[in-house]
Amino acid sequence: MFFSVSRLLVARGLVILAAPLSFSVTAQTYVDLEAERAAAEAAGGSATVRTNAPTPTDPYGAKPAQAYPATSYGVNNAPAASGGIAPASTPATINSRNTAPAGSSSGQNLGALFSQIQRLQQEVMLLNGKVEEQTHELQRLKEQSLQRYTDLDQRLSGGASSAAKPGAGASASNLPLASAPVSGRSGKAAPEQPGETAAYRAAYGLVQGKQFEQAIPAFKQFIQSYPSSQYAANAHYWLGELYLVKQPPDLEASRQSFALLLSQYPDSPKAPDALYKLGKVQFMKGNREKAREYLDLVIVQYDGKNNTVVKLARDFIAENY
Amino acid sequence: MKVLPSVLLSVVLAMVASIAQAQLTIEISQGMDNPTAIAIAPFAWQGNGAPPEDVAAVVDSDLARSGQFVPIARTDMLSRPTAQADVFYRDWRAIEAEYLLIGRVSKANNELRIEYDLFDVLRQTIVDSGAETGPASTARMMSHRVADAVYEKLTGVPGAFATRLLYISVTRVPGGKDYSRLTMSDSDGANPVVLLETSEPLLGPTWSPDAKSIAYVSFETGRPAIYRQELSTGRREQLTNFKGLNSAPAWSPDGKTMAMVLSKDGSPDIYLMDLATKQLKRITRHYAIDTEPTWMPDGNSLLFTSDRGGRPQIYRYDLRNGSTERLTFEGTYNARARVAQDGRNVVMVHQQDGRFHIALLDLVTNRTHVLTTTQLDESPSIAPNGSMVLYATKAGDRGILAGVSVDGGVKFRLPAREGDVREPAWSPYLSR
Numbered sequence: 001m002f003f004s005v006s007r008l009l010v011a012r013g014l015v016i017l018a019a020p021l022s023f024s025v026t027a028q029t030y031v032d033l034e035a036e037r038a039a040a041e042a043a044g045g046s047a048t049v050r051t052n053a054p055t056p057t058d059p060y061g062a063k064p065a066q067a068y069p070a071t072s073y074g075v076n077n078a079p080a081a082s083g084g085i086a087p088a089s090t091p092a093t094i095n096s097r098n099t100a101p102a103g104s105s106s107g108q109n110l111g112a113l114f115s116q117i118q119r120l121q122q123e124v125m126l127l128n129g130k131v132e133e134q135t136h137e138l139q140r141l142k143e144q145s146l147q148r149y150t151d152l153d154q155r156l157s158g159g160a161s162s163a164a165k166p167g168a169g170a171s172a173s174n175l176p177l178a179s180a181p182v183s184g185r186s187g188k189a190a191p192e193q194p195g196e197t198a199a200y201r202a203a204y205g206l207v208q209g210k211q212f213e214q215a216i217p218a219f220k221q222f223i224q225s226y227p228s229s230q231y232a233a234n235a236h237y238w239l240g241e242l243y244l245v246k247q248p249p250d251l252e253a254s255r256q257s258f259a260l261l262l263s264q265y266p267d268s269p270k271a272p273d274a275l276y277k278l279g280k281v282q283f284m285k286g287n288r289e290k291a292r293e294y295l296d297l298v299i300v301q302y303d304g305k306n307n308t309v310v311k312l313a314r315d316f317i318a319e320n321y
Numbered sequence: 322m323k324v325l326p327s328v329l330l331s332v333v334l335a336m337v338a339s340i341a342q343a344q345l346t347i348e349i350s351q352g353m354d355n356p357t358a359i360a361i362a363p364f365a366w367q368g369n370g371a372p373p374e375d376v377a378a379v380v381d382s383d384l385a386r387s388g389q390f391v392p393i394a395r396t397d398m399l400s401r402p403t404a405q406a407d408v409f410y411r412d413w414r415a416i417e418a419e420y421l422l423i424g425r426v427s428k429a430n431n432e433l434r435i436e437y438d439l440f441d442v443l444r445q446t447i448v449d450s451g452a453e454t455g456p457a458s459t460a461r462m463m464s465h466r467v468a469d470a471v472y473e474k475l476t477g478v479p480g481a482f483a484t485r486l487l488y489i490s491v492t493r494v495p496g497g498k499d500y501s502r503l504t505m506s507d508s509d510g511a512n513p514v515v516l517l518e519t520s521e522p523l524l525g526p527t528w529s530p531d532a533k534s535i536a537y538v539s540f541e542t543g544r545p546a547i548y549r550q551e552l553s554t555g556r557r558e559q560l561t562n563f564k565g566l567n568s569a570p571a572w573s574p575d576g577k578t579m580a581m582v583l584s585k586d587g588s589p590d591i592y593l594m595d596l597a598t599k600q601l602k603r604i605t606r607h608y609a610i611d612t613e614p615t616w617m618p619d620g621n622s623l624l625f626t627s628d629r630g631g632r633p634q635i636y637r638y639d640l641r642n643g644s645t646e647r648l649t650f651e652g653t654y655n656a657r658a659r660v661a662q663d664g665r666n667v668v669m670v671h672q673q674d675g676r677f678h679i680a681l682l683d684l685v686t687n688r689t690h691v692l693t694t695t696q697l698d699e700s701p702s703i704a705p706n707g708s709m710v711l712y713a714t715k716a717g718d719r720g721i722l723a724g725v726s727v728d729g730g731v732k733f734r735l736p737a738r739e740g741d742v743r744e745p746a747w748s749p750y751l752s753r
Binding site for chain 1: 629630690729730
C-alpha cells in the first residue's frame, strides 16, 4: 500500500522540480495551488482539498501529475490498488495533468526534456534490475559449479578409499544426490565386488548426463550383477526417479522401485525420499487417498529427523489437499 | 484439507456495542494433520461472586488457534478434577486425551492467583505445574500466560498468546466520511481498545521494542505525519511534519532510533531519526522509491522495498558499511518485509501468477516459500516467537485479518464483525 502511495508522491516530487522553471512561482506555493486546483477539479468543484479525495488511504489520488504511467511500473497491480483501496491512476488525475496551465514554449521544451529524463531513469532502473539479477545468477552458477567440483572430488577420493578398504570407505564417501552408499538389510555392507563401484558410477554418470533412457537399463543391469551391493538401494531409488522422467513416464514401474527400496532397505538414507516419492507417484496415478497416507507417514516417521523431506511432504499436501 | 469448527470467542457477547465493532472473531480454516488432543478441565474458583474469567476456556481457544492442539469438549469429560488427587487417568484415556490440564483460581484482596498442573495421560505422570499471580483486572492476560507455559512445555517453542495486536479498522459511512480506528487487542482479538479514532486515514501502526509505545502515520492534520504514543499515559508526540510523504515508521531494536520514509528531498527515501535529539540521517539516496524499512533483530542492518531495479524488491542496507544488497530474486514483486526474531525468516508480500500472497524468505537457504492460498494478501506481521504470521487480506469485498503458521500448515482468519480491518502489527513479548 505504501508503495502505490509512494509512487504518486514521486510523481508529485518531480513536479516540484519542474514547476519553478515553468512558472516563476516558488515551488512550494505552486505545488499547493496546483494540488488544490487539481483536487477541486477531481472532486467536482469543491474547494477543500482533502474531503473529497477518492479514497481514505490515498489522499494523493486526486493530486495532479500522474507523471509515470502507473501500468509501466506494475505498481498499479499492488494489492492495495487492485483491492480497490488505492486507485493509483484515475481519469481525473490524468485529466488534471492535461488541463494544468500550459506553459510557454520554453516550458514545453523543458517538459519534453523532463519526460525524457523520466524515460531515461526508467530505463536505467530496468537495466539496474537486469544487472542485479544477472550478478545474482552468476554468483549462483559459480557456487553451483564449485559445489559440483567438490562433489566430484569427494566422490573420486571416496571411491579410491573405498576401493582400497572395502566397506570402510562406504560411510566416508559423500555422493551428492545418491548420498552415502547403503548397507543392506543385514546392516552390513557386503564386500565390494570387482567393478561394482565403477558400474554404479557409470550408471550414475548417465543420470548426470541426462541420458535417462540409457540410465534405466544400466541401473537394472547393475542390480542384477551386484544384488547385494552397498549401492543397491541407491540404484532402486534412481530407477524410481528415472521411470518418472522417461517419456512417457512409467508410473507403475516407478512405484515398484520405490516400494522395493522401502521393503528391502528400510534403513537406507534414501528411504525417507523414497516414501515421499511413493506418495507422489500414487498422487500422479490418481490415488489421492493412498498418496495422502504415504505423505502423512513421511511426516509421522521423519518429523524432527529429516526436515527436508517432511517439508516437501507438507508443501505437497498444502498444495494439493 | 481438514476443517475445524469455527471458534467464536465467548467474550464477544460481553462486549459493549461500540467496542464490538472492532471486535475480531477467530475461525480456524486449516489445522495440523495430527494435532495433540488435550483436555482442559474447568478451573476451580475460590472467591466471592463469579470468577473474573473462564481461564480454561481462554487456554482452550489459544491452544486450538495454534492448530497444533485439539482441545476436548467439556461435555465429553467424564470427570472434572481440579486437584492432582482427583485425577483418574482412565477417565482421560477413555476419551483419547493425550494431555490433561487442571487448575485452580483464587482471589485474595484484589490479587488473583491461577495455579495449574499439566499431566501426560499416556505416561500417567505430571509434567508441569505453575502459578500466575496478578491484579484481577488482568485475568485474561494471566490466562494467556498459562496457555504460553503449556504451549512451551508441549512444543518446546515459547508461546505468544500473552501478546497484543494493533490494527486499523475502517468503518464505511455511506454518503459520509469513513471512520478509521487504531485498535489494540489481545492476540486473540479480545479486549479491543480503541487508541485513536479519526475521519482521516491511519497507516502503518508499529510497536516499540519494549511494547510500551506505538508509532503510526495519521493524516489528521490533512497531511501524513508520524506520531509516537505512549500506551500507559496516552501521551502523543508528533515526530515529523515534512512536506510530502512521512510514512512507515519502524523502531530500532534498541528503541533509540526510528527508521522512516520521507520524500522531503524528492523521491521517497529511508531516513533514521534519533528519538532523543530528533536528528535525521538520510540512509538511501535514489530517484527510485525506497520504502517500508524494517530492522534486522541485531540492529546492524535494515531491509527495505525499492523499485530501483524496475520492480519492487527487497534490499538490505548495512548500517556498518553503507552497502546495499538485493535479497529477493524470485518473482517480479516482493515487498514489505518483516523479519522474525531469529533473523533468518523474512515474511513479505510476493506476487505469483498475478496474485499477491504472503511468502517466507529463508535468508540462509535463500529459498522463497509461498505460505498463503488467499489472494490480495498484504501487511504481514510475524509473532514474537516466530511461529505465526498475521496479515491482511480480502474476504469478498471486506478487508479481514488472517493468520498462517510459518510452515504454512495452520491457517486461521480473524474477520471483524463489521468494517474493514488491515495492517495488523503483532507486539513483541510484553514485560510483566
